Amino acid sequence: MTFEDMMKMRRLGEIAVSPDGRWVMYSATDVSLAQNTKTSHLWMVPVAGGESHALLAWEAGESRGRFSPDGKQILFESTREGGQQIWLADFDGATGKIGEPHKLTSLSTETDGAMWSPDGKSILFTSAVYPECNDDSCNQQKDEASAESKVKAQVFTHLLYRHWDHFTGDKRSHLFLVSADGSALRDLTPGDGHDVPPFSMGGPDQYAFAPDGKEIAFEENLDPVAATSTNSDIFTLRLDDANAKPVKISTAAGGDHSPAYSPDGKSIAWRSQARAGYESDRFRLVVYDRASKKITEPLPDFDRWIDEFVWAPDSQKIYFAAGDLGEEPVFVTSLDGKQSSELTDEGTYGDLHVTPDGKTIVAARQTVRVPGDVVALETDRVRKAAAGMAHRRVTYASPTDLGMTQTFFMQKDVTHLNAVLLEALDLSKMEHYWFSSLGRVRVEGFILRPPGFDETKKYPVKMLIHGGPQGEWGDSWSYRWNAELFAANGYVVVMINPGGSVGYGQAFVDRVNRDWGGKPYLDLMNGMTAAEVKYPFIDKSRECALGASYGGFMADWILGHTDRFRCIVTHDGMFNPESAYGTTEELWFNEWEFGSTPWTNRAMYRRWSPMLSAPRMKTPTLVIHSQHDYRLDVSEGYQLFTTLQRMGVPSKMLYFPDESHWVTKPQNSQLWYKTVNDWVDQWTK
The missing domain is CATH 2.120.10.30 (TolB, C-terminal domain)
Known part of the structure; x- marks a missing residue:
C-alpha cells in the first residue's frame, strides 16, 4: 500500500436507518490529493445488501443525513450556499431516491447536529451565537463588525479562552428548535456563558428527544471554570411549556454524557463517570427512571x-x-x-x-x-x-x-x-502477543509483518506509541497513523498497549496516573524485548520509536532514558510539563495527571519532565509540531528541537503553520508520511 492508495479510499462517516428498517443512509468522504480537499457525500443502500447509490453529488458536499419519523423526508447539512445549513428533501422509500432538496435554514451563525422531533414537525440543532443576542440579525451585525474592524485584539476574562484548535471568542453553543417549514425558530438555552452542549470530540449525540416530543435531554457543564472541570450533567427541558427551565437529573461528580430516551419513554440512559476532574474514569451505563427519579446501573x-x-x-x-x-x-x-x-x-x-x-x-x-x-x-x-x-x-x-x-x-x-x-x-493481519511487566501485570502487544514477508530475513522495526495516554492500539483502521502503511516499506510494526490503555479494566487505565514515565515506560520496554524474543525476524539493532500526543511525551522520555533505538519520531509531545501547563487549555487534564498545579506540586511536574534528561539525549530525533495545536502548544516542539540542536543530537523539525493536534489536510499528510518514513529509513535501513 502506498500513501496514494490510502488517499483513494472512501471514508465511511455517519450512518442512519430508515424507519421501516429497509434502507441505510450513510456519508462517505472522498479525498482529492491534487485539490487538497476532503468532501463528504450521502449514499443509500438497502439493509439487505446491494448496490449503493449516491443521493447527491454537490461540490460542497453533504453530511449528517437523517430520516424523518414517517420515512417520507430526509434532512442533511451542507455548505452549498455559504455557511453550513439544514436542507430537506422528499424521500421515496420504494426506490431509495430523493427529490430536489430545499434549504430550511439561513442563519448567519450556521447550524450543526440537526435531528428530527418524533412527530417530524420540528428539528433540533445547535448554533454558536452571542449570548446577548436575541435574533440572527444581532449575531450577523456583530460578526460583520468584527470582520470589518482593523483591530483584531482579544480580551480574555476567563479560562478556556482557546480550545484544541481555535480561540473560543464571545460566542456560545446553544440548542435551537425550528419548525420543519422553517418558521418558529426558538433558542432553547438562551443567555448565560455556557456551551450547550459542551465541546465534544465526536461520538454519540449529546442531546435527545423524548418519544412524545414534549421534552429533550441534553448535556451542560455549569461549573464556573470550564478549564478545570469535566463535570457535564444531564438536564431535561419541557418543550410544551414556554416558561420551563432546565432540570438537572444526573448526580455523578464526574462527566455525564450521551442521554437517550427509551422507546417507551419511561427511562433515560446515559454514560456516567464517578470521579470529578478525571476525563478518563470508567464510562458506566446508567438508567434513570422518569417516574421514580431513581438512577440504576x-x-x-x-x-x-x-x-x-x-x-x-x-x-x-x-x-x-x-x-x-x-x-x-x-x-x-x-x-x-x-x-x-x-x-x-x-x-x-x-x-x-x-x-x-x-x-x-x-x-x-x-x-x-x-x-x-x-x-x-x-x-x-x-x-x-x-x-x-x-x-x-x-x-x-x-x-x-x-x-x-x-x-x-x-x-x-x-x-x-x-x-x-x-x-x-498486500495487507498484513494483526497478531496479538502477551508478556509480563512490572508487578506481574499482563500487557498486550501487536505486530504487523511487512508485505512479502520472508521468515528467513531480519527486518527493522517501527514501534508505535499511542496517545491519550488513555487510548489504545487495536483492530482498527487509522488514516493518521496507519499501521499497514508504516509496514508497507519493509518494516515490522510493533504496537504495545502499556499502562493507561483502555480495554483491560479501569485499574489498568489508572496505571498511568501520576506515573507518566514510570510503569508505562517499563511496559513499553518490556514489550519490545518480549517481541524481540518471540519473533526472531526482528532486527533489534534497527528499531525506531514513534509517538504522538502522550506518545510524543513518551518518545521524548525514551530519548532521555535509553539508547536502544536507532531513531525517534515525536509528534506534538510534551517536553516540559511546567511550561505545558501554562500553555494548554484543558487544565483538568494536567492537574489530574500531575496531581495539582506546578506551584503546588512542582516535584511531580519535574519528576516526569523529559527536558531534565537533556544531558542524556543522543538518539537522532525528528520533531513534529503544529501552530494551532492548543492542547500541546507548538512551543513544546520548539523547546525540544532547540535542546537537541544545542546538545549536538542529529535532529530535524517538521512544522505545520496550518494544522492543529492532528495533520488533516491531504497534502500536509503526504508530507508528514514522507518525512517520517524518510527519517526512519535514514537511520535504520
Missing part, C-alpha cells in the same frame, strides 16, 4: 468503558460497544444486568442502530486491514466464534469473567466501499 461490575449504546425497540435491552483487549465488540444487556452477552468478536464496531422490528443491528465496522464499512448483525441468527478468539480472551480478564455469555450474531456486509482497491493490496 445495570452493569456495576462491567470493567470496561461504555463508548456508545442504543435502546432495543422493546425498551427492555440496551446494545452497546465497549473496548476489550484490542477489539471493540458489541454487547447487549437487560435493564437489570442479569442477562448480558457479547455479540461480536473481531473488529471495531460503532454507530449502532437497531431496526424497528429488533431483528437487525446496523453498525459501522473496521479492522486494521479494512477501513469502515456498514454491516448488519442478525439478532435471530448466531454463529461460532472466530478461530483463536477464545484462546486470546482467556489470557486476560474479559467480560466472560463477569458472567457475560458469548452469543455471536451472524453478520453480513452491507457496503464494500473499498473492496476492489483492498483486494489489490
Whole structure:
C-alpha cells in the first residue's frame, strides 16, 4: 500500500436507518490529493445488501443525513450556499431516491447536529451565537463588525479562552428548535456563558428527544471554570411549556454524557463517570427512571468503558460497544444486568442502530486491514466464534469473567466501499502477543509483518506509541497513523498497549496516573524485548520509536532514558510539563495527571519532565509540531528541537503553520508520511 492508495479510499462517516428498517443512509468522504480537499457525500443502500447509490453529488458536499419519523423526508447539512445549513428533501422509500432538496435554514451563525422531533414537525440543532443576542440579525451585525474592524485584539476574562484548535471568542453553543417549514425558530438555552452542549470530540449525540416530543435531554457543564472541570450533567427541558427551565437529573461528580430516551419513554440512559476532574474514569451505563427519579446501573461490575449504546425497540435491552483487549465488540444487556452477552468478536464496531422490528443491528465496522464499512448483525441468527478468539480472551480478564455469555450474531456486509482497491493490496493481519511487566501485570502487544514477508530475513522495526495516554492500539483502521502503511516499506510494526490503555479494566487505565514515565515506560520496554524474543525476524539493532500526543511525551522520555533505538519520531509531545501547563487549555487534564498545579506540586511536574534528561539525549530525533495545536502548544516542539540542536543530537523539525493536534489536510499528510518514513529509513535501513 502506498500513501496514494490510502488517499483513494472512501471514508465511511455517519450512518442512519430508515424507519421501516429497509434502507441505510450513510456519508462517505472522498479525498482529492491534487485539490487538497476532503468532501463528504450521502449514499443509500438497502439493509439487505446491494448496490449503493449516491443521493447527491454537490461540490460542497453533504453530511449528517437523517430520516424523518414517517420515512417520507430526509434532512442533511451542507455548505452549498455559504455557511453550513439544514436542507430537506422528499424521500421515496420504494426506490431509495430523493427529490430536489430545499434549504430550511439561513442563519448567519450556521447550524450543526440537526435531528428530527418524533412527530417530524420540528428539528433540533445547535448554533454558536452571542449570548446577548436575541435574533440572527444581532449575531450577523456583530460578526460583520468584527470582520470589518482593523483591530483584531482579544480580551480574555476567563479560562478556556482557546480550545484544541481555535480561540473560543464571545460566542456560545446553544440548542435551537425550528419548525420543519422553517418558521418558529426558538433558542432553547438562551443567555448565560455556557456551551450547550459542551465541546465534544465526536461520538454519540449529546442531546435527545423524548418519544412524545414534549421534552429533550441534553448535556451542560455549569461549573464556573470550564478549564478545570469535566463535570457535564444531564438536564431535561419541557418543550410544551414556554416558561420551563432546565432540570438537572444526573448526580455523578464526574462527566455525564450521551442521554437517550427509551422507546417507551419511561427511562433515560446515559454514560456516567464517578470521579470529578478525571476525563478518563470508567464510562458506566446508567438508567434513570422518569417516574421514580431513581438512577440504576445495570452493569456495576462491567470493567470496561461504555463508548456508545442504543435502546432495543422493546425498551427492555440496551446494545452497546465497549473496548476489550484490542477489539471493540458489541454487547447487549437487560435493564437489570442479569442477562448480558457479547455479540461480536473481531473488529471495531460503532454507530449502532437497531431496526424497528429488533431483528437487525446496523453498525459501522473496521479492522486494521479494512477501513469502515456498514454491516448488519442478525439478532435471530448466531454463529461460532472466530478461530483463536477464545484462546486470546482467556489470557486476560474479559467480560466472560463477569458472567457475560458469548452469543455471536451472524453478520453480513452491507457496503464494500473499498473492496476492489483492498483486494489489490498486500495487507498484513494483526497478531496479538502477551508478556509480563512490572508487578506481574499482563500487557498486550501487536505486530504487523511487512508485505512479502520472508521468515528467513531480519527486518527493522517501527514501534508505535499511542496517545491519550488513555487510548489504545487495536483492530482498527487509522488514516493518521496507519499501521499497514508504516509496514508497507519493509518494516515490522510493533504496537504495545502499556499502562493507561483502555480495554483491560479501569485499574489498568489508572496505571498511568501520576506515573507518566514510570510503569508505562517499563511496559513499553518490556514489550519490545518480549517481541524481540518471540519473533526472531526482528532486527533489534534497527528499531525506531514513534509517538504522538502522550506518545510524543513518551518518545521524548525514551530519548532521555535509553539508547536502544536507532531513531525517534515525536509528534506534538510534551517536553516540559511546567511550561505545558501554562500553555494548554484543558487544565483538568494536567492537574489530574500531575496531581495539582506546578506551584503546588512542582516535584511531580519535574519528576516526569523529559527536558531534565537533556544531558542524556543522543538518539537522532525528528520533531513534529503544529501552530494551532492548543492542547500541546507548538512551543513544546520548539523547546525540544532547540535542546537537541544545542546538545549536538542529529535532529530535524517538521512544522505545520496550518494544522492543529492532528495533520488533516491531504497534502500536509503526504508530507508528514514522507518525512517520517524518510527519517526512519535514514537511520535504520
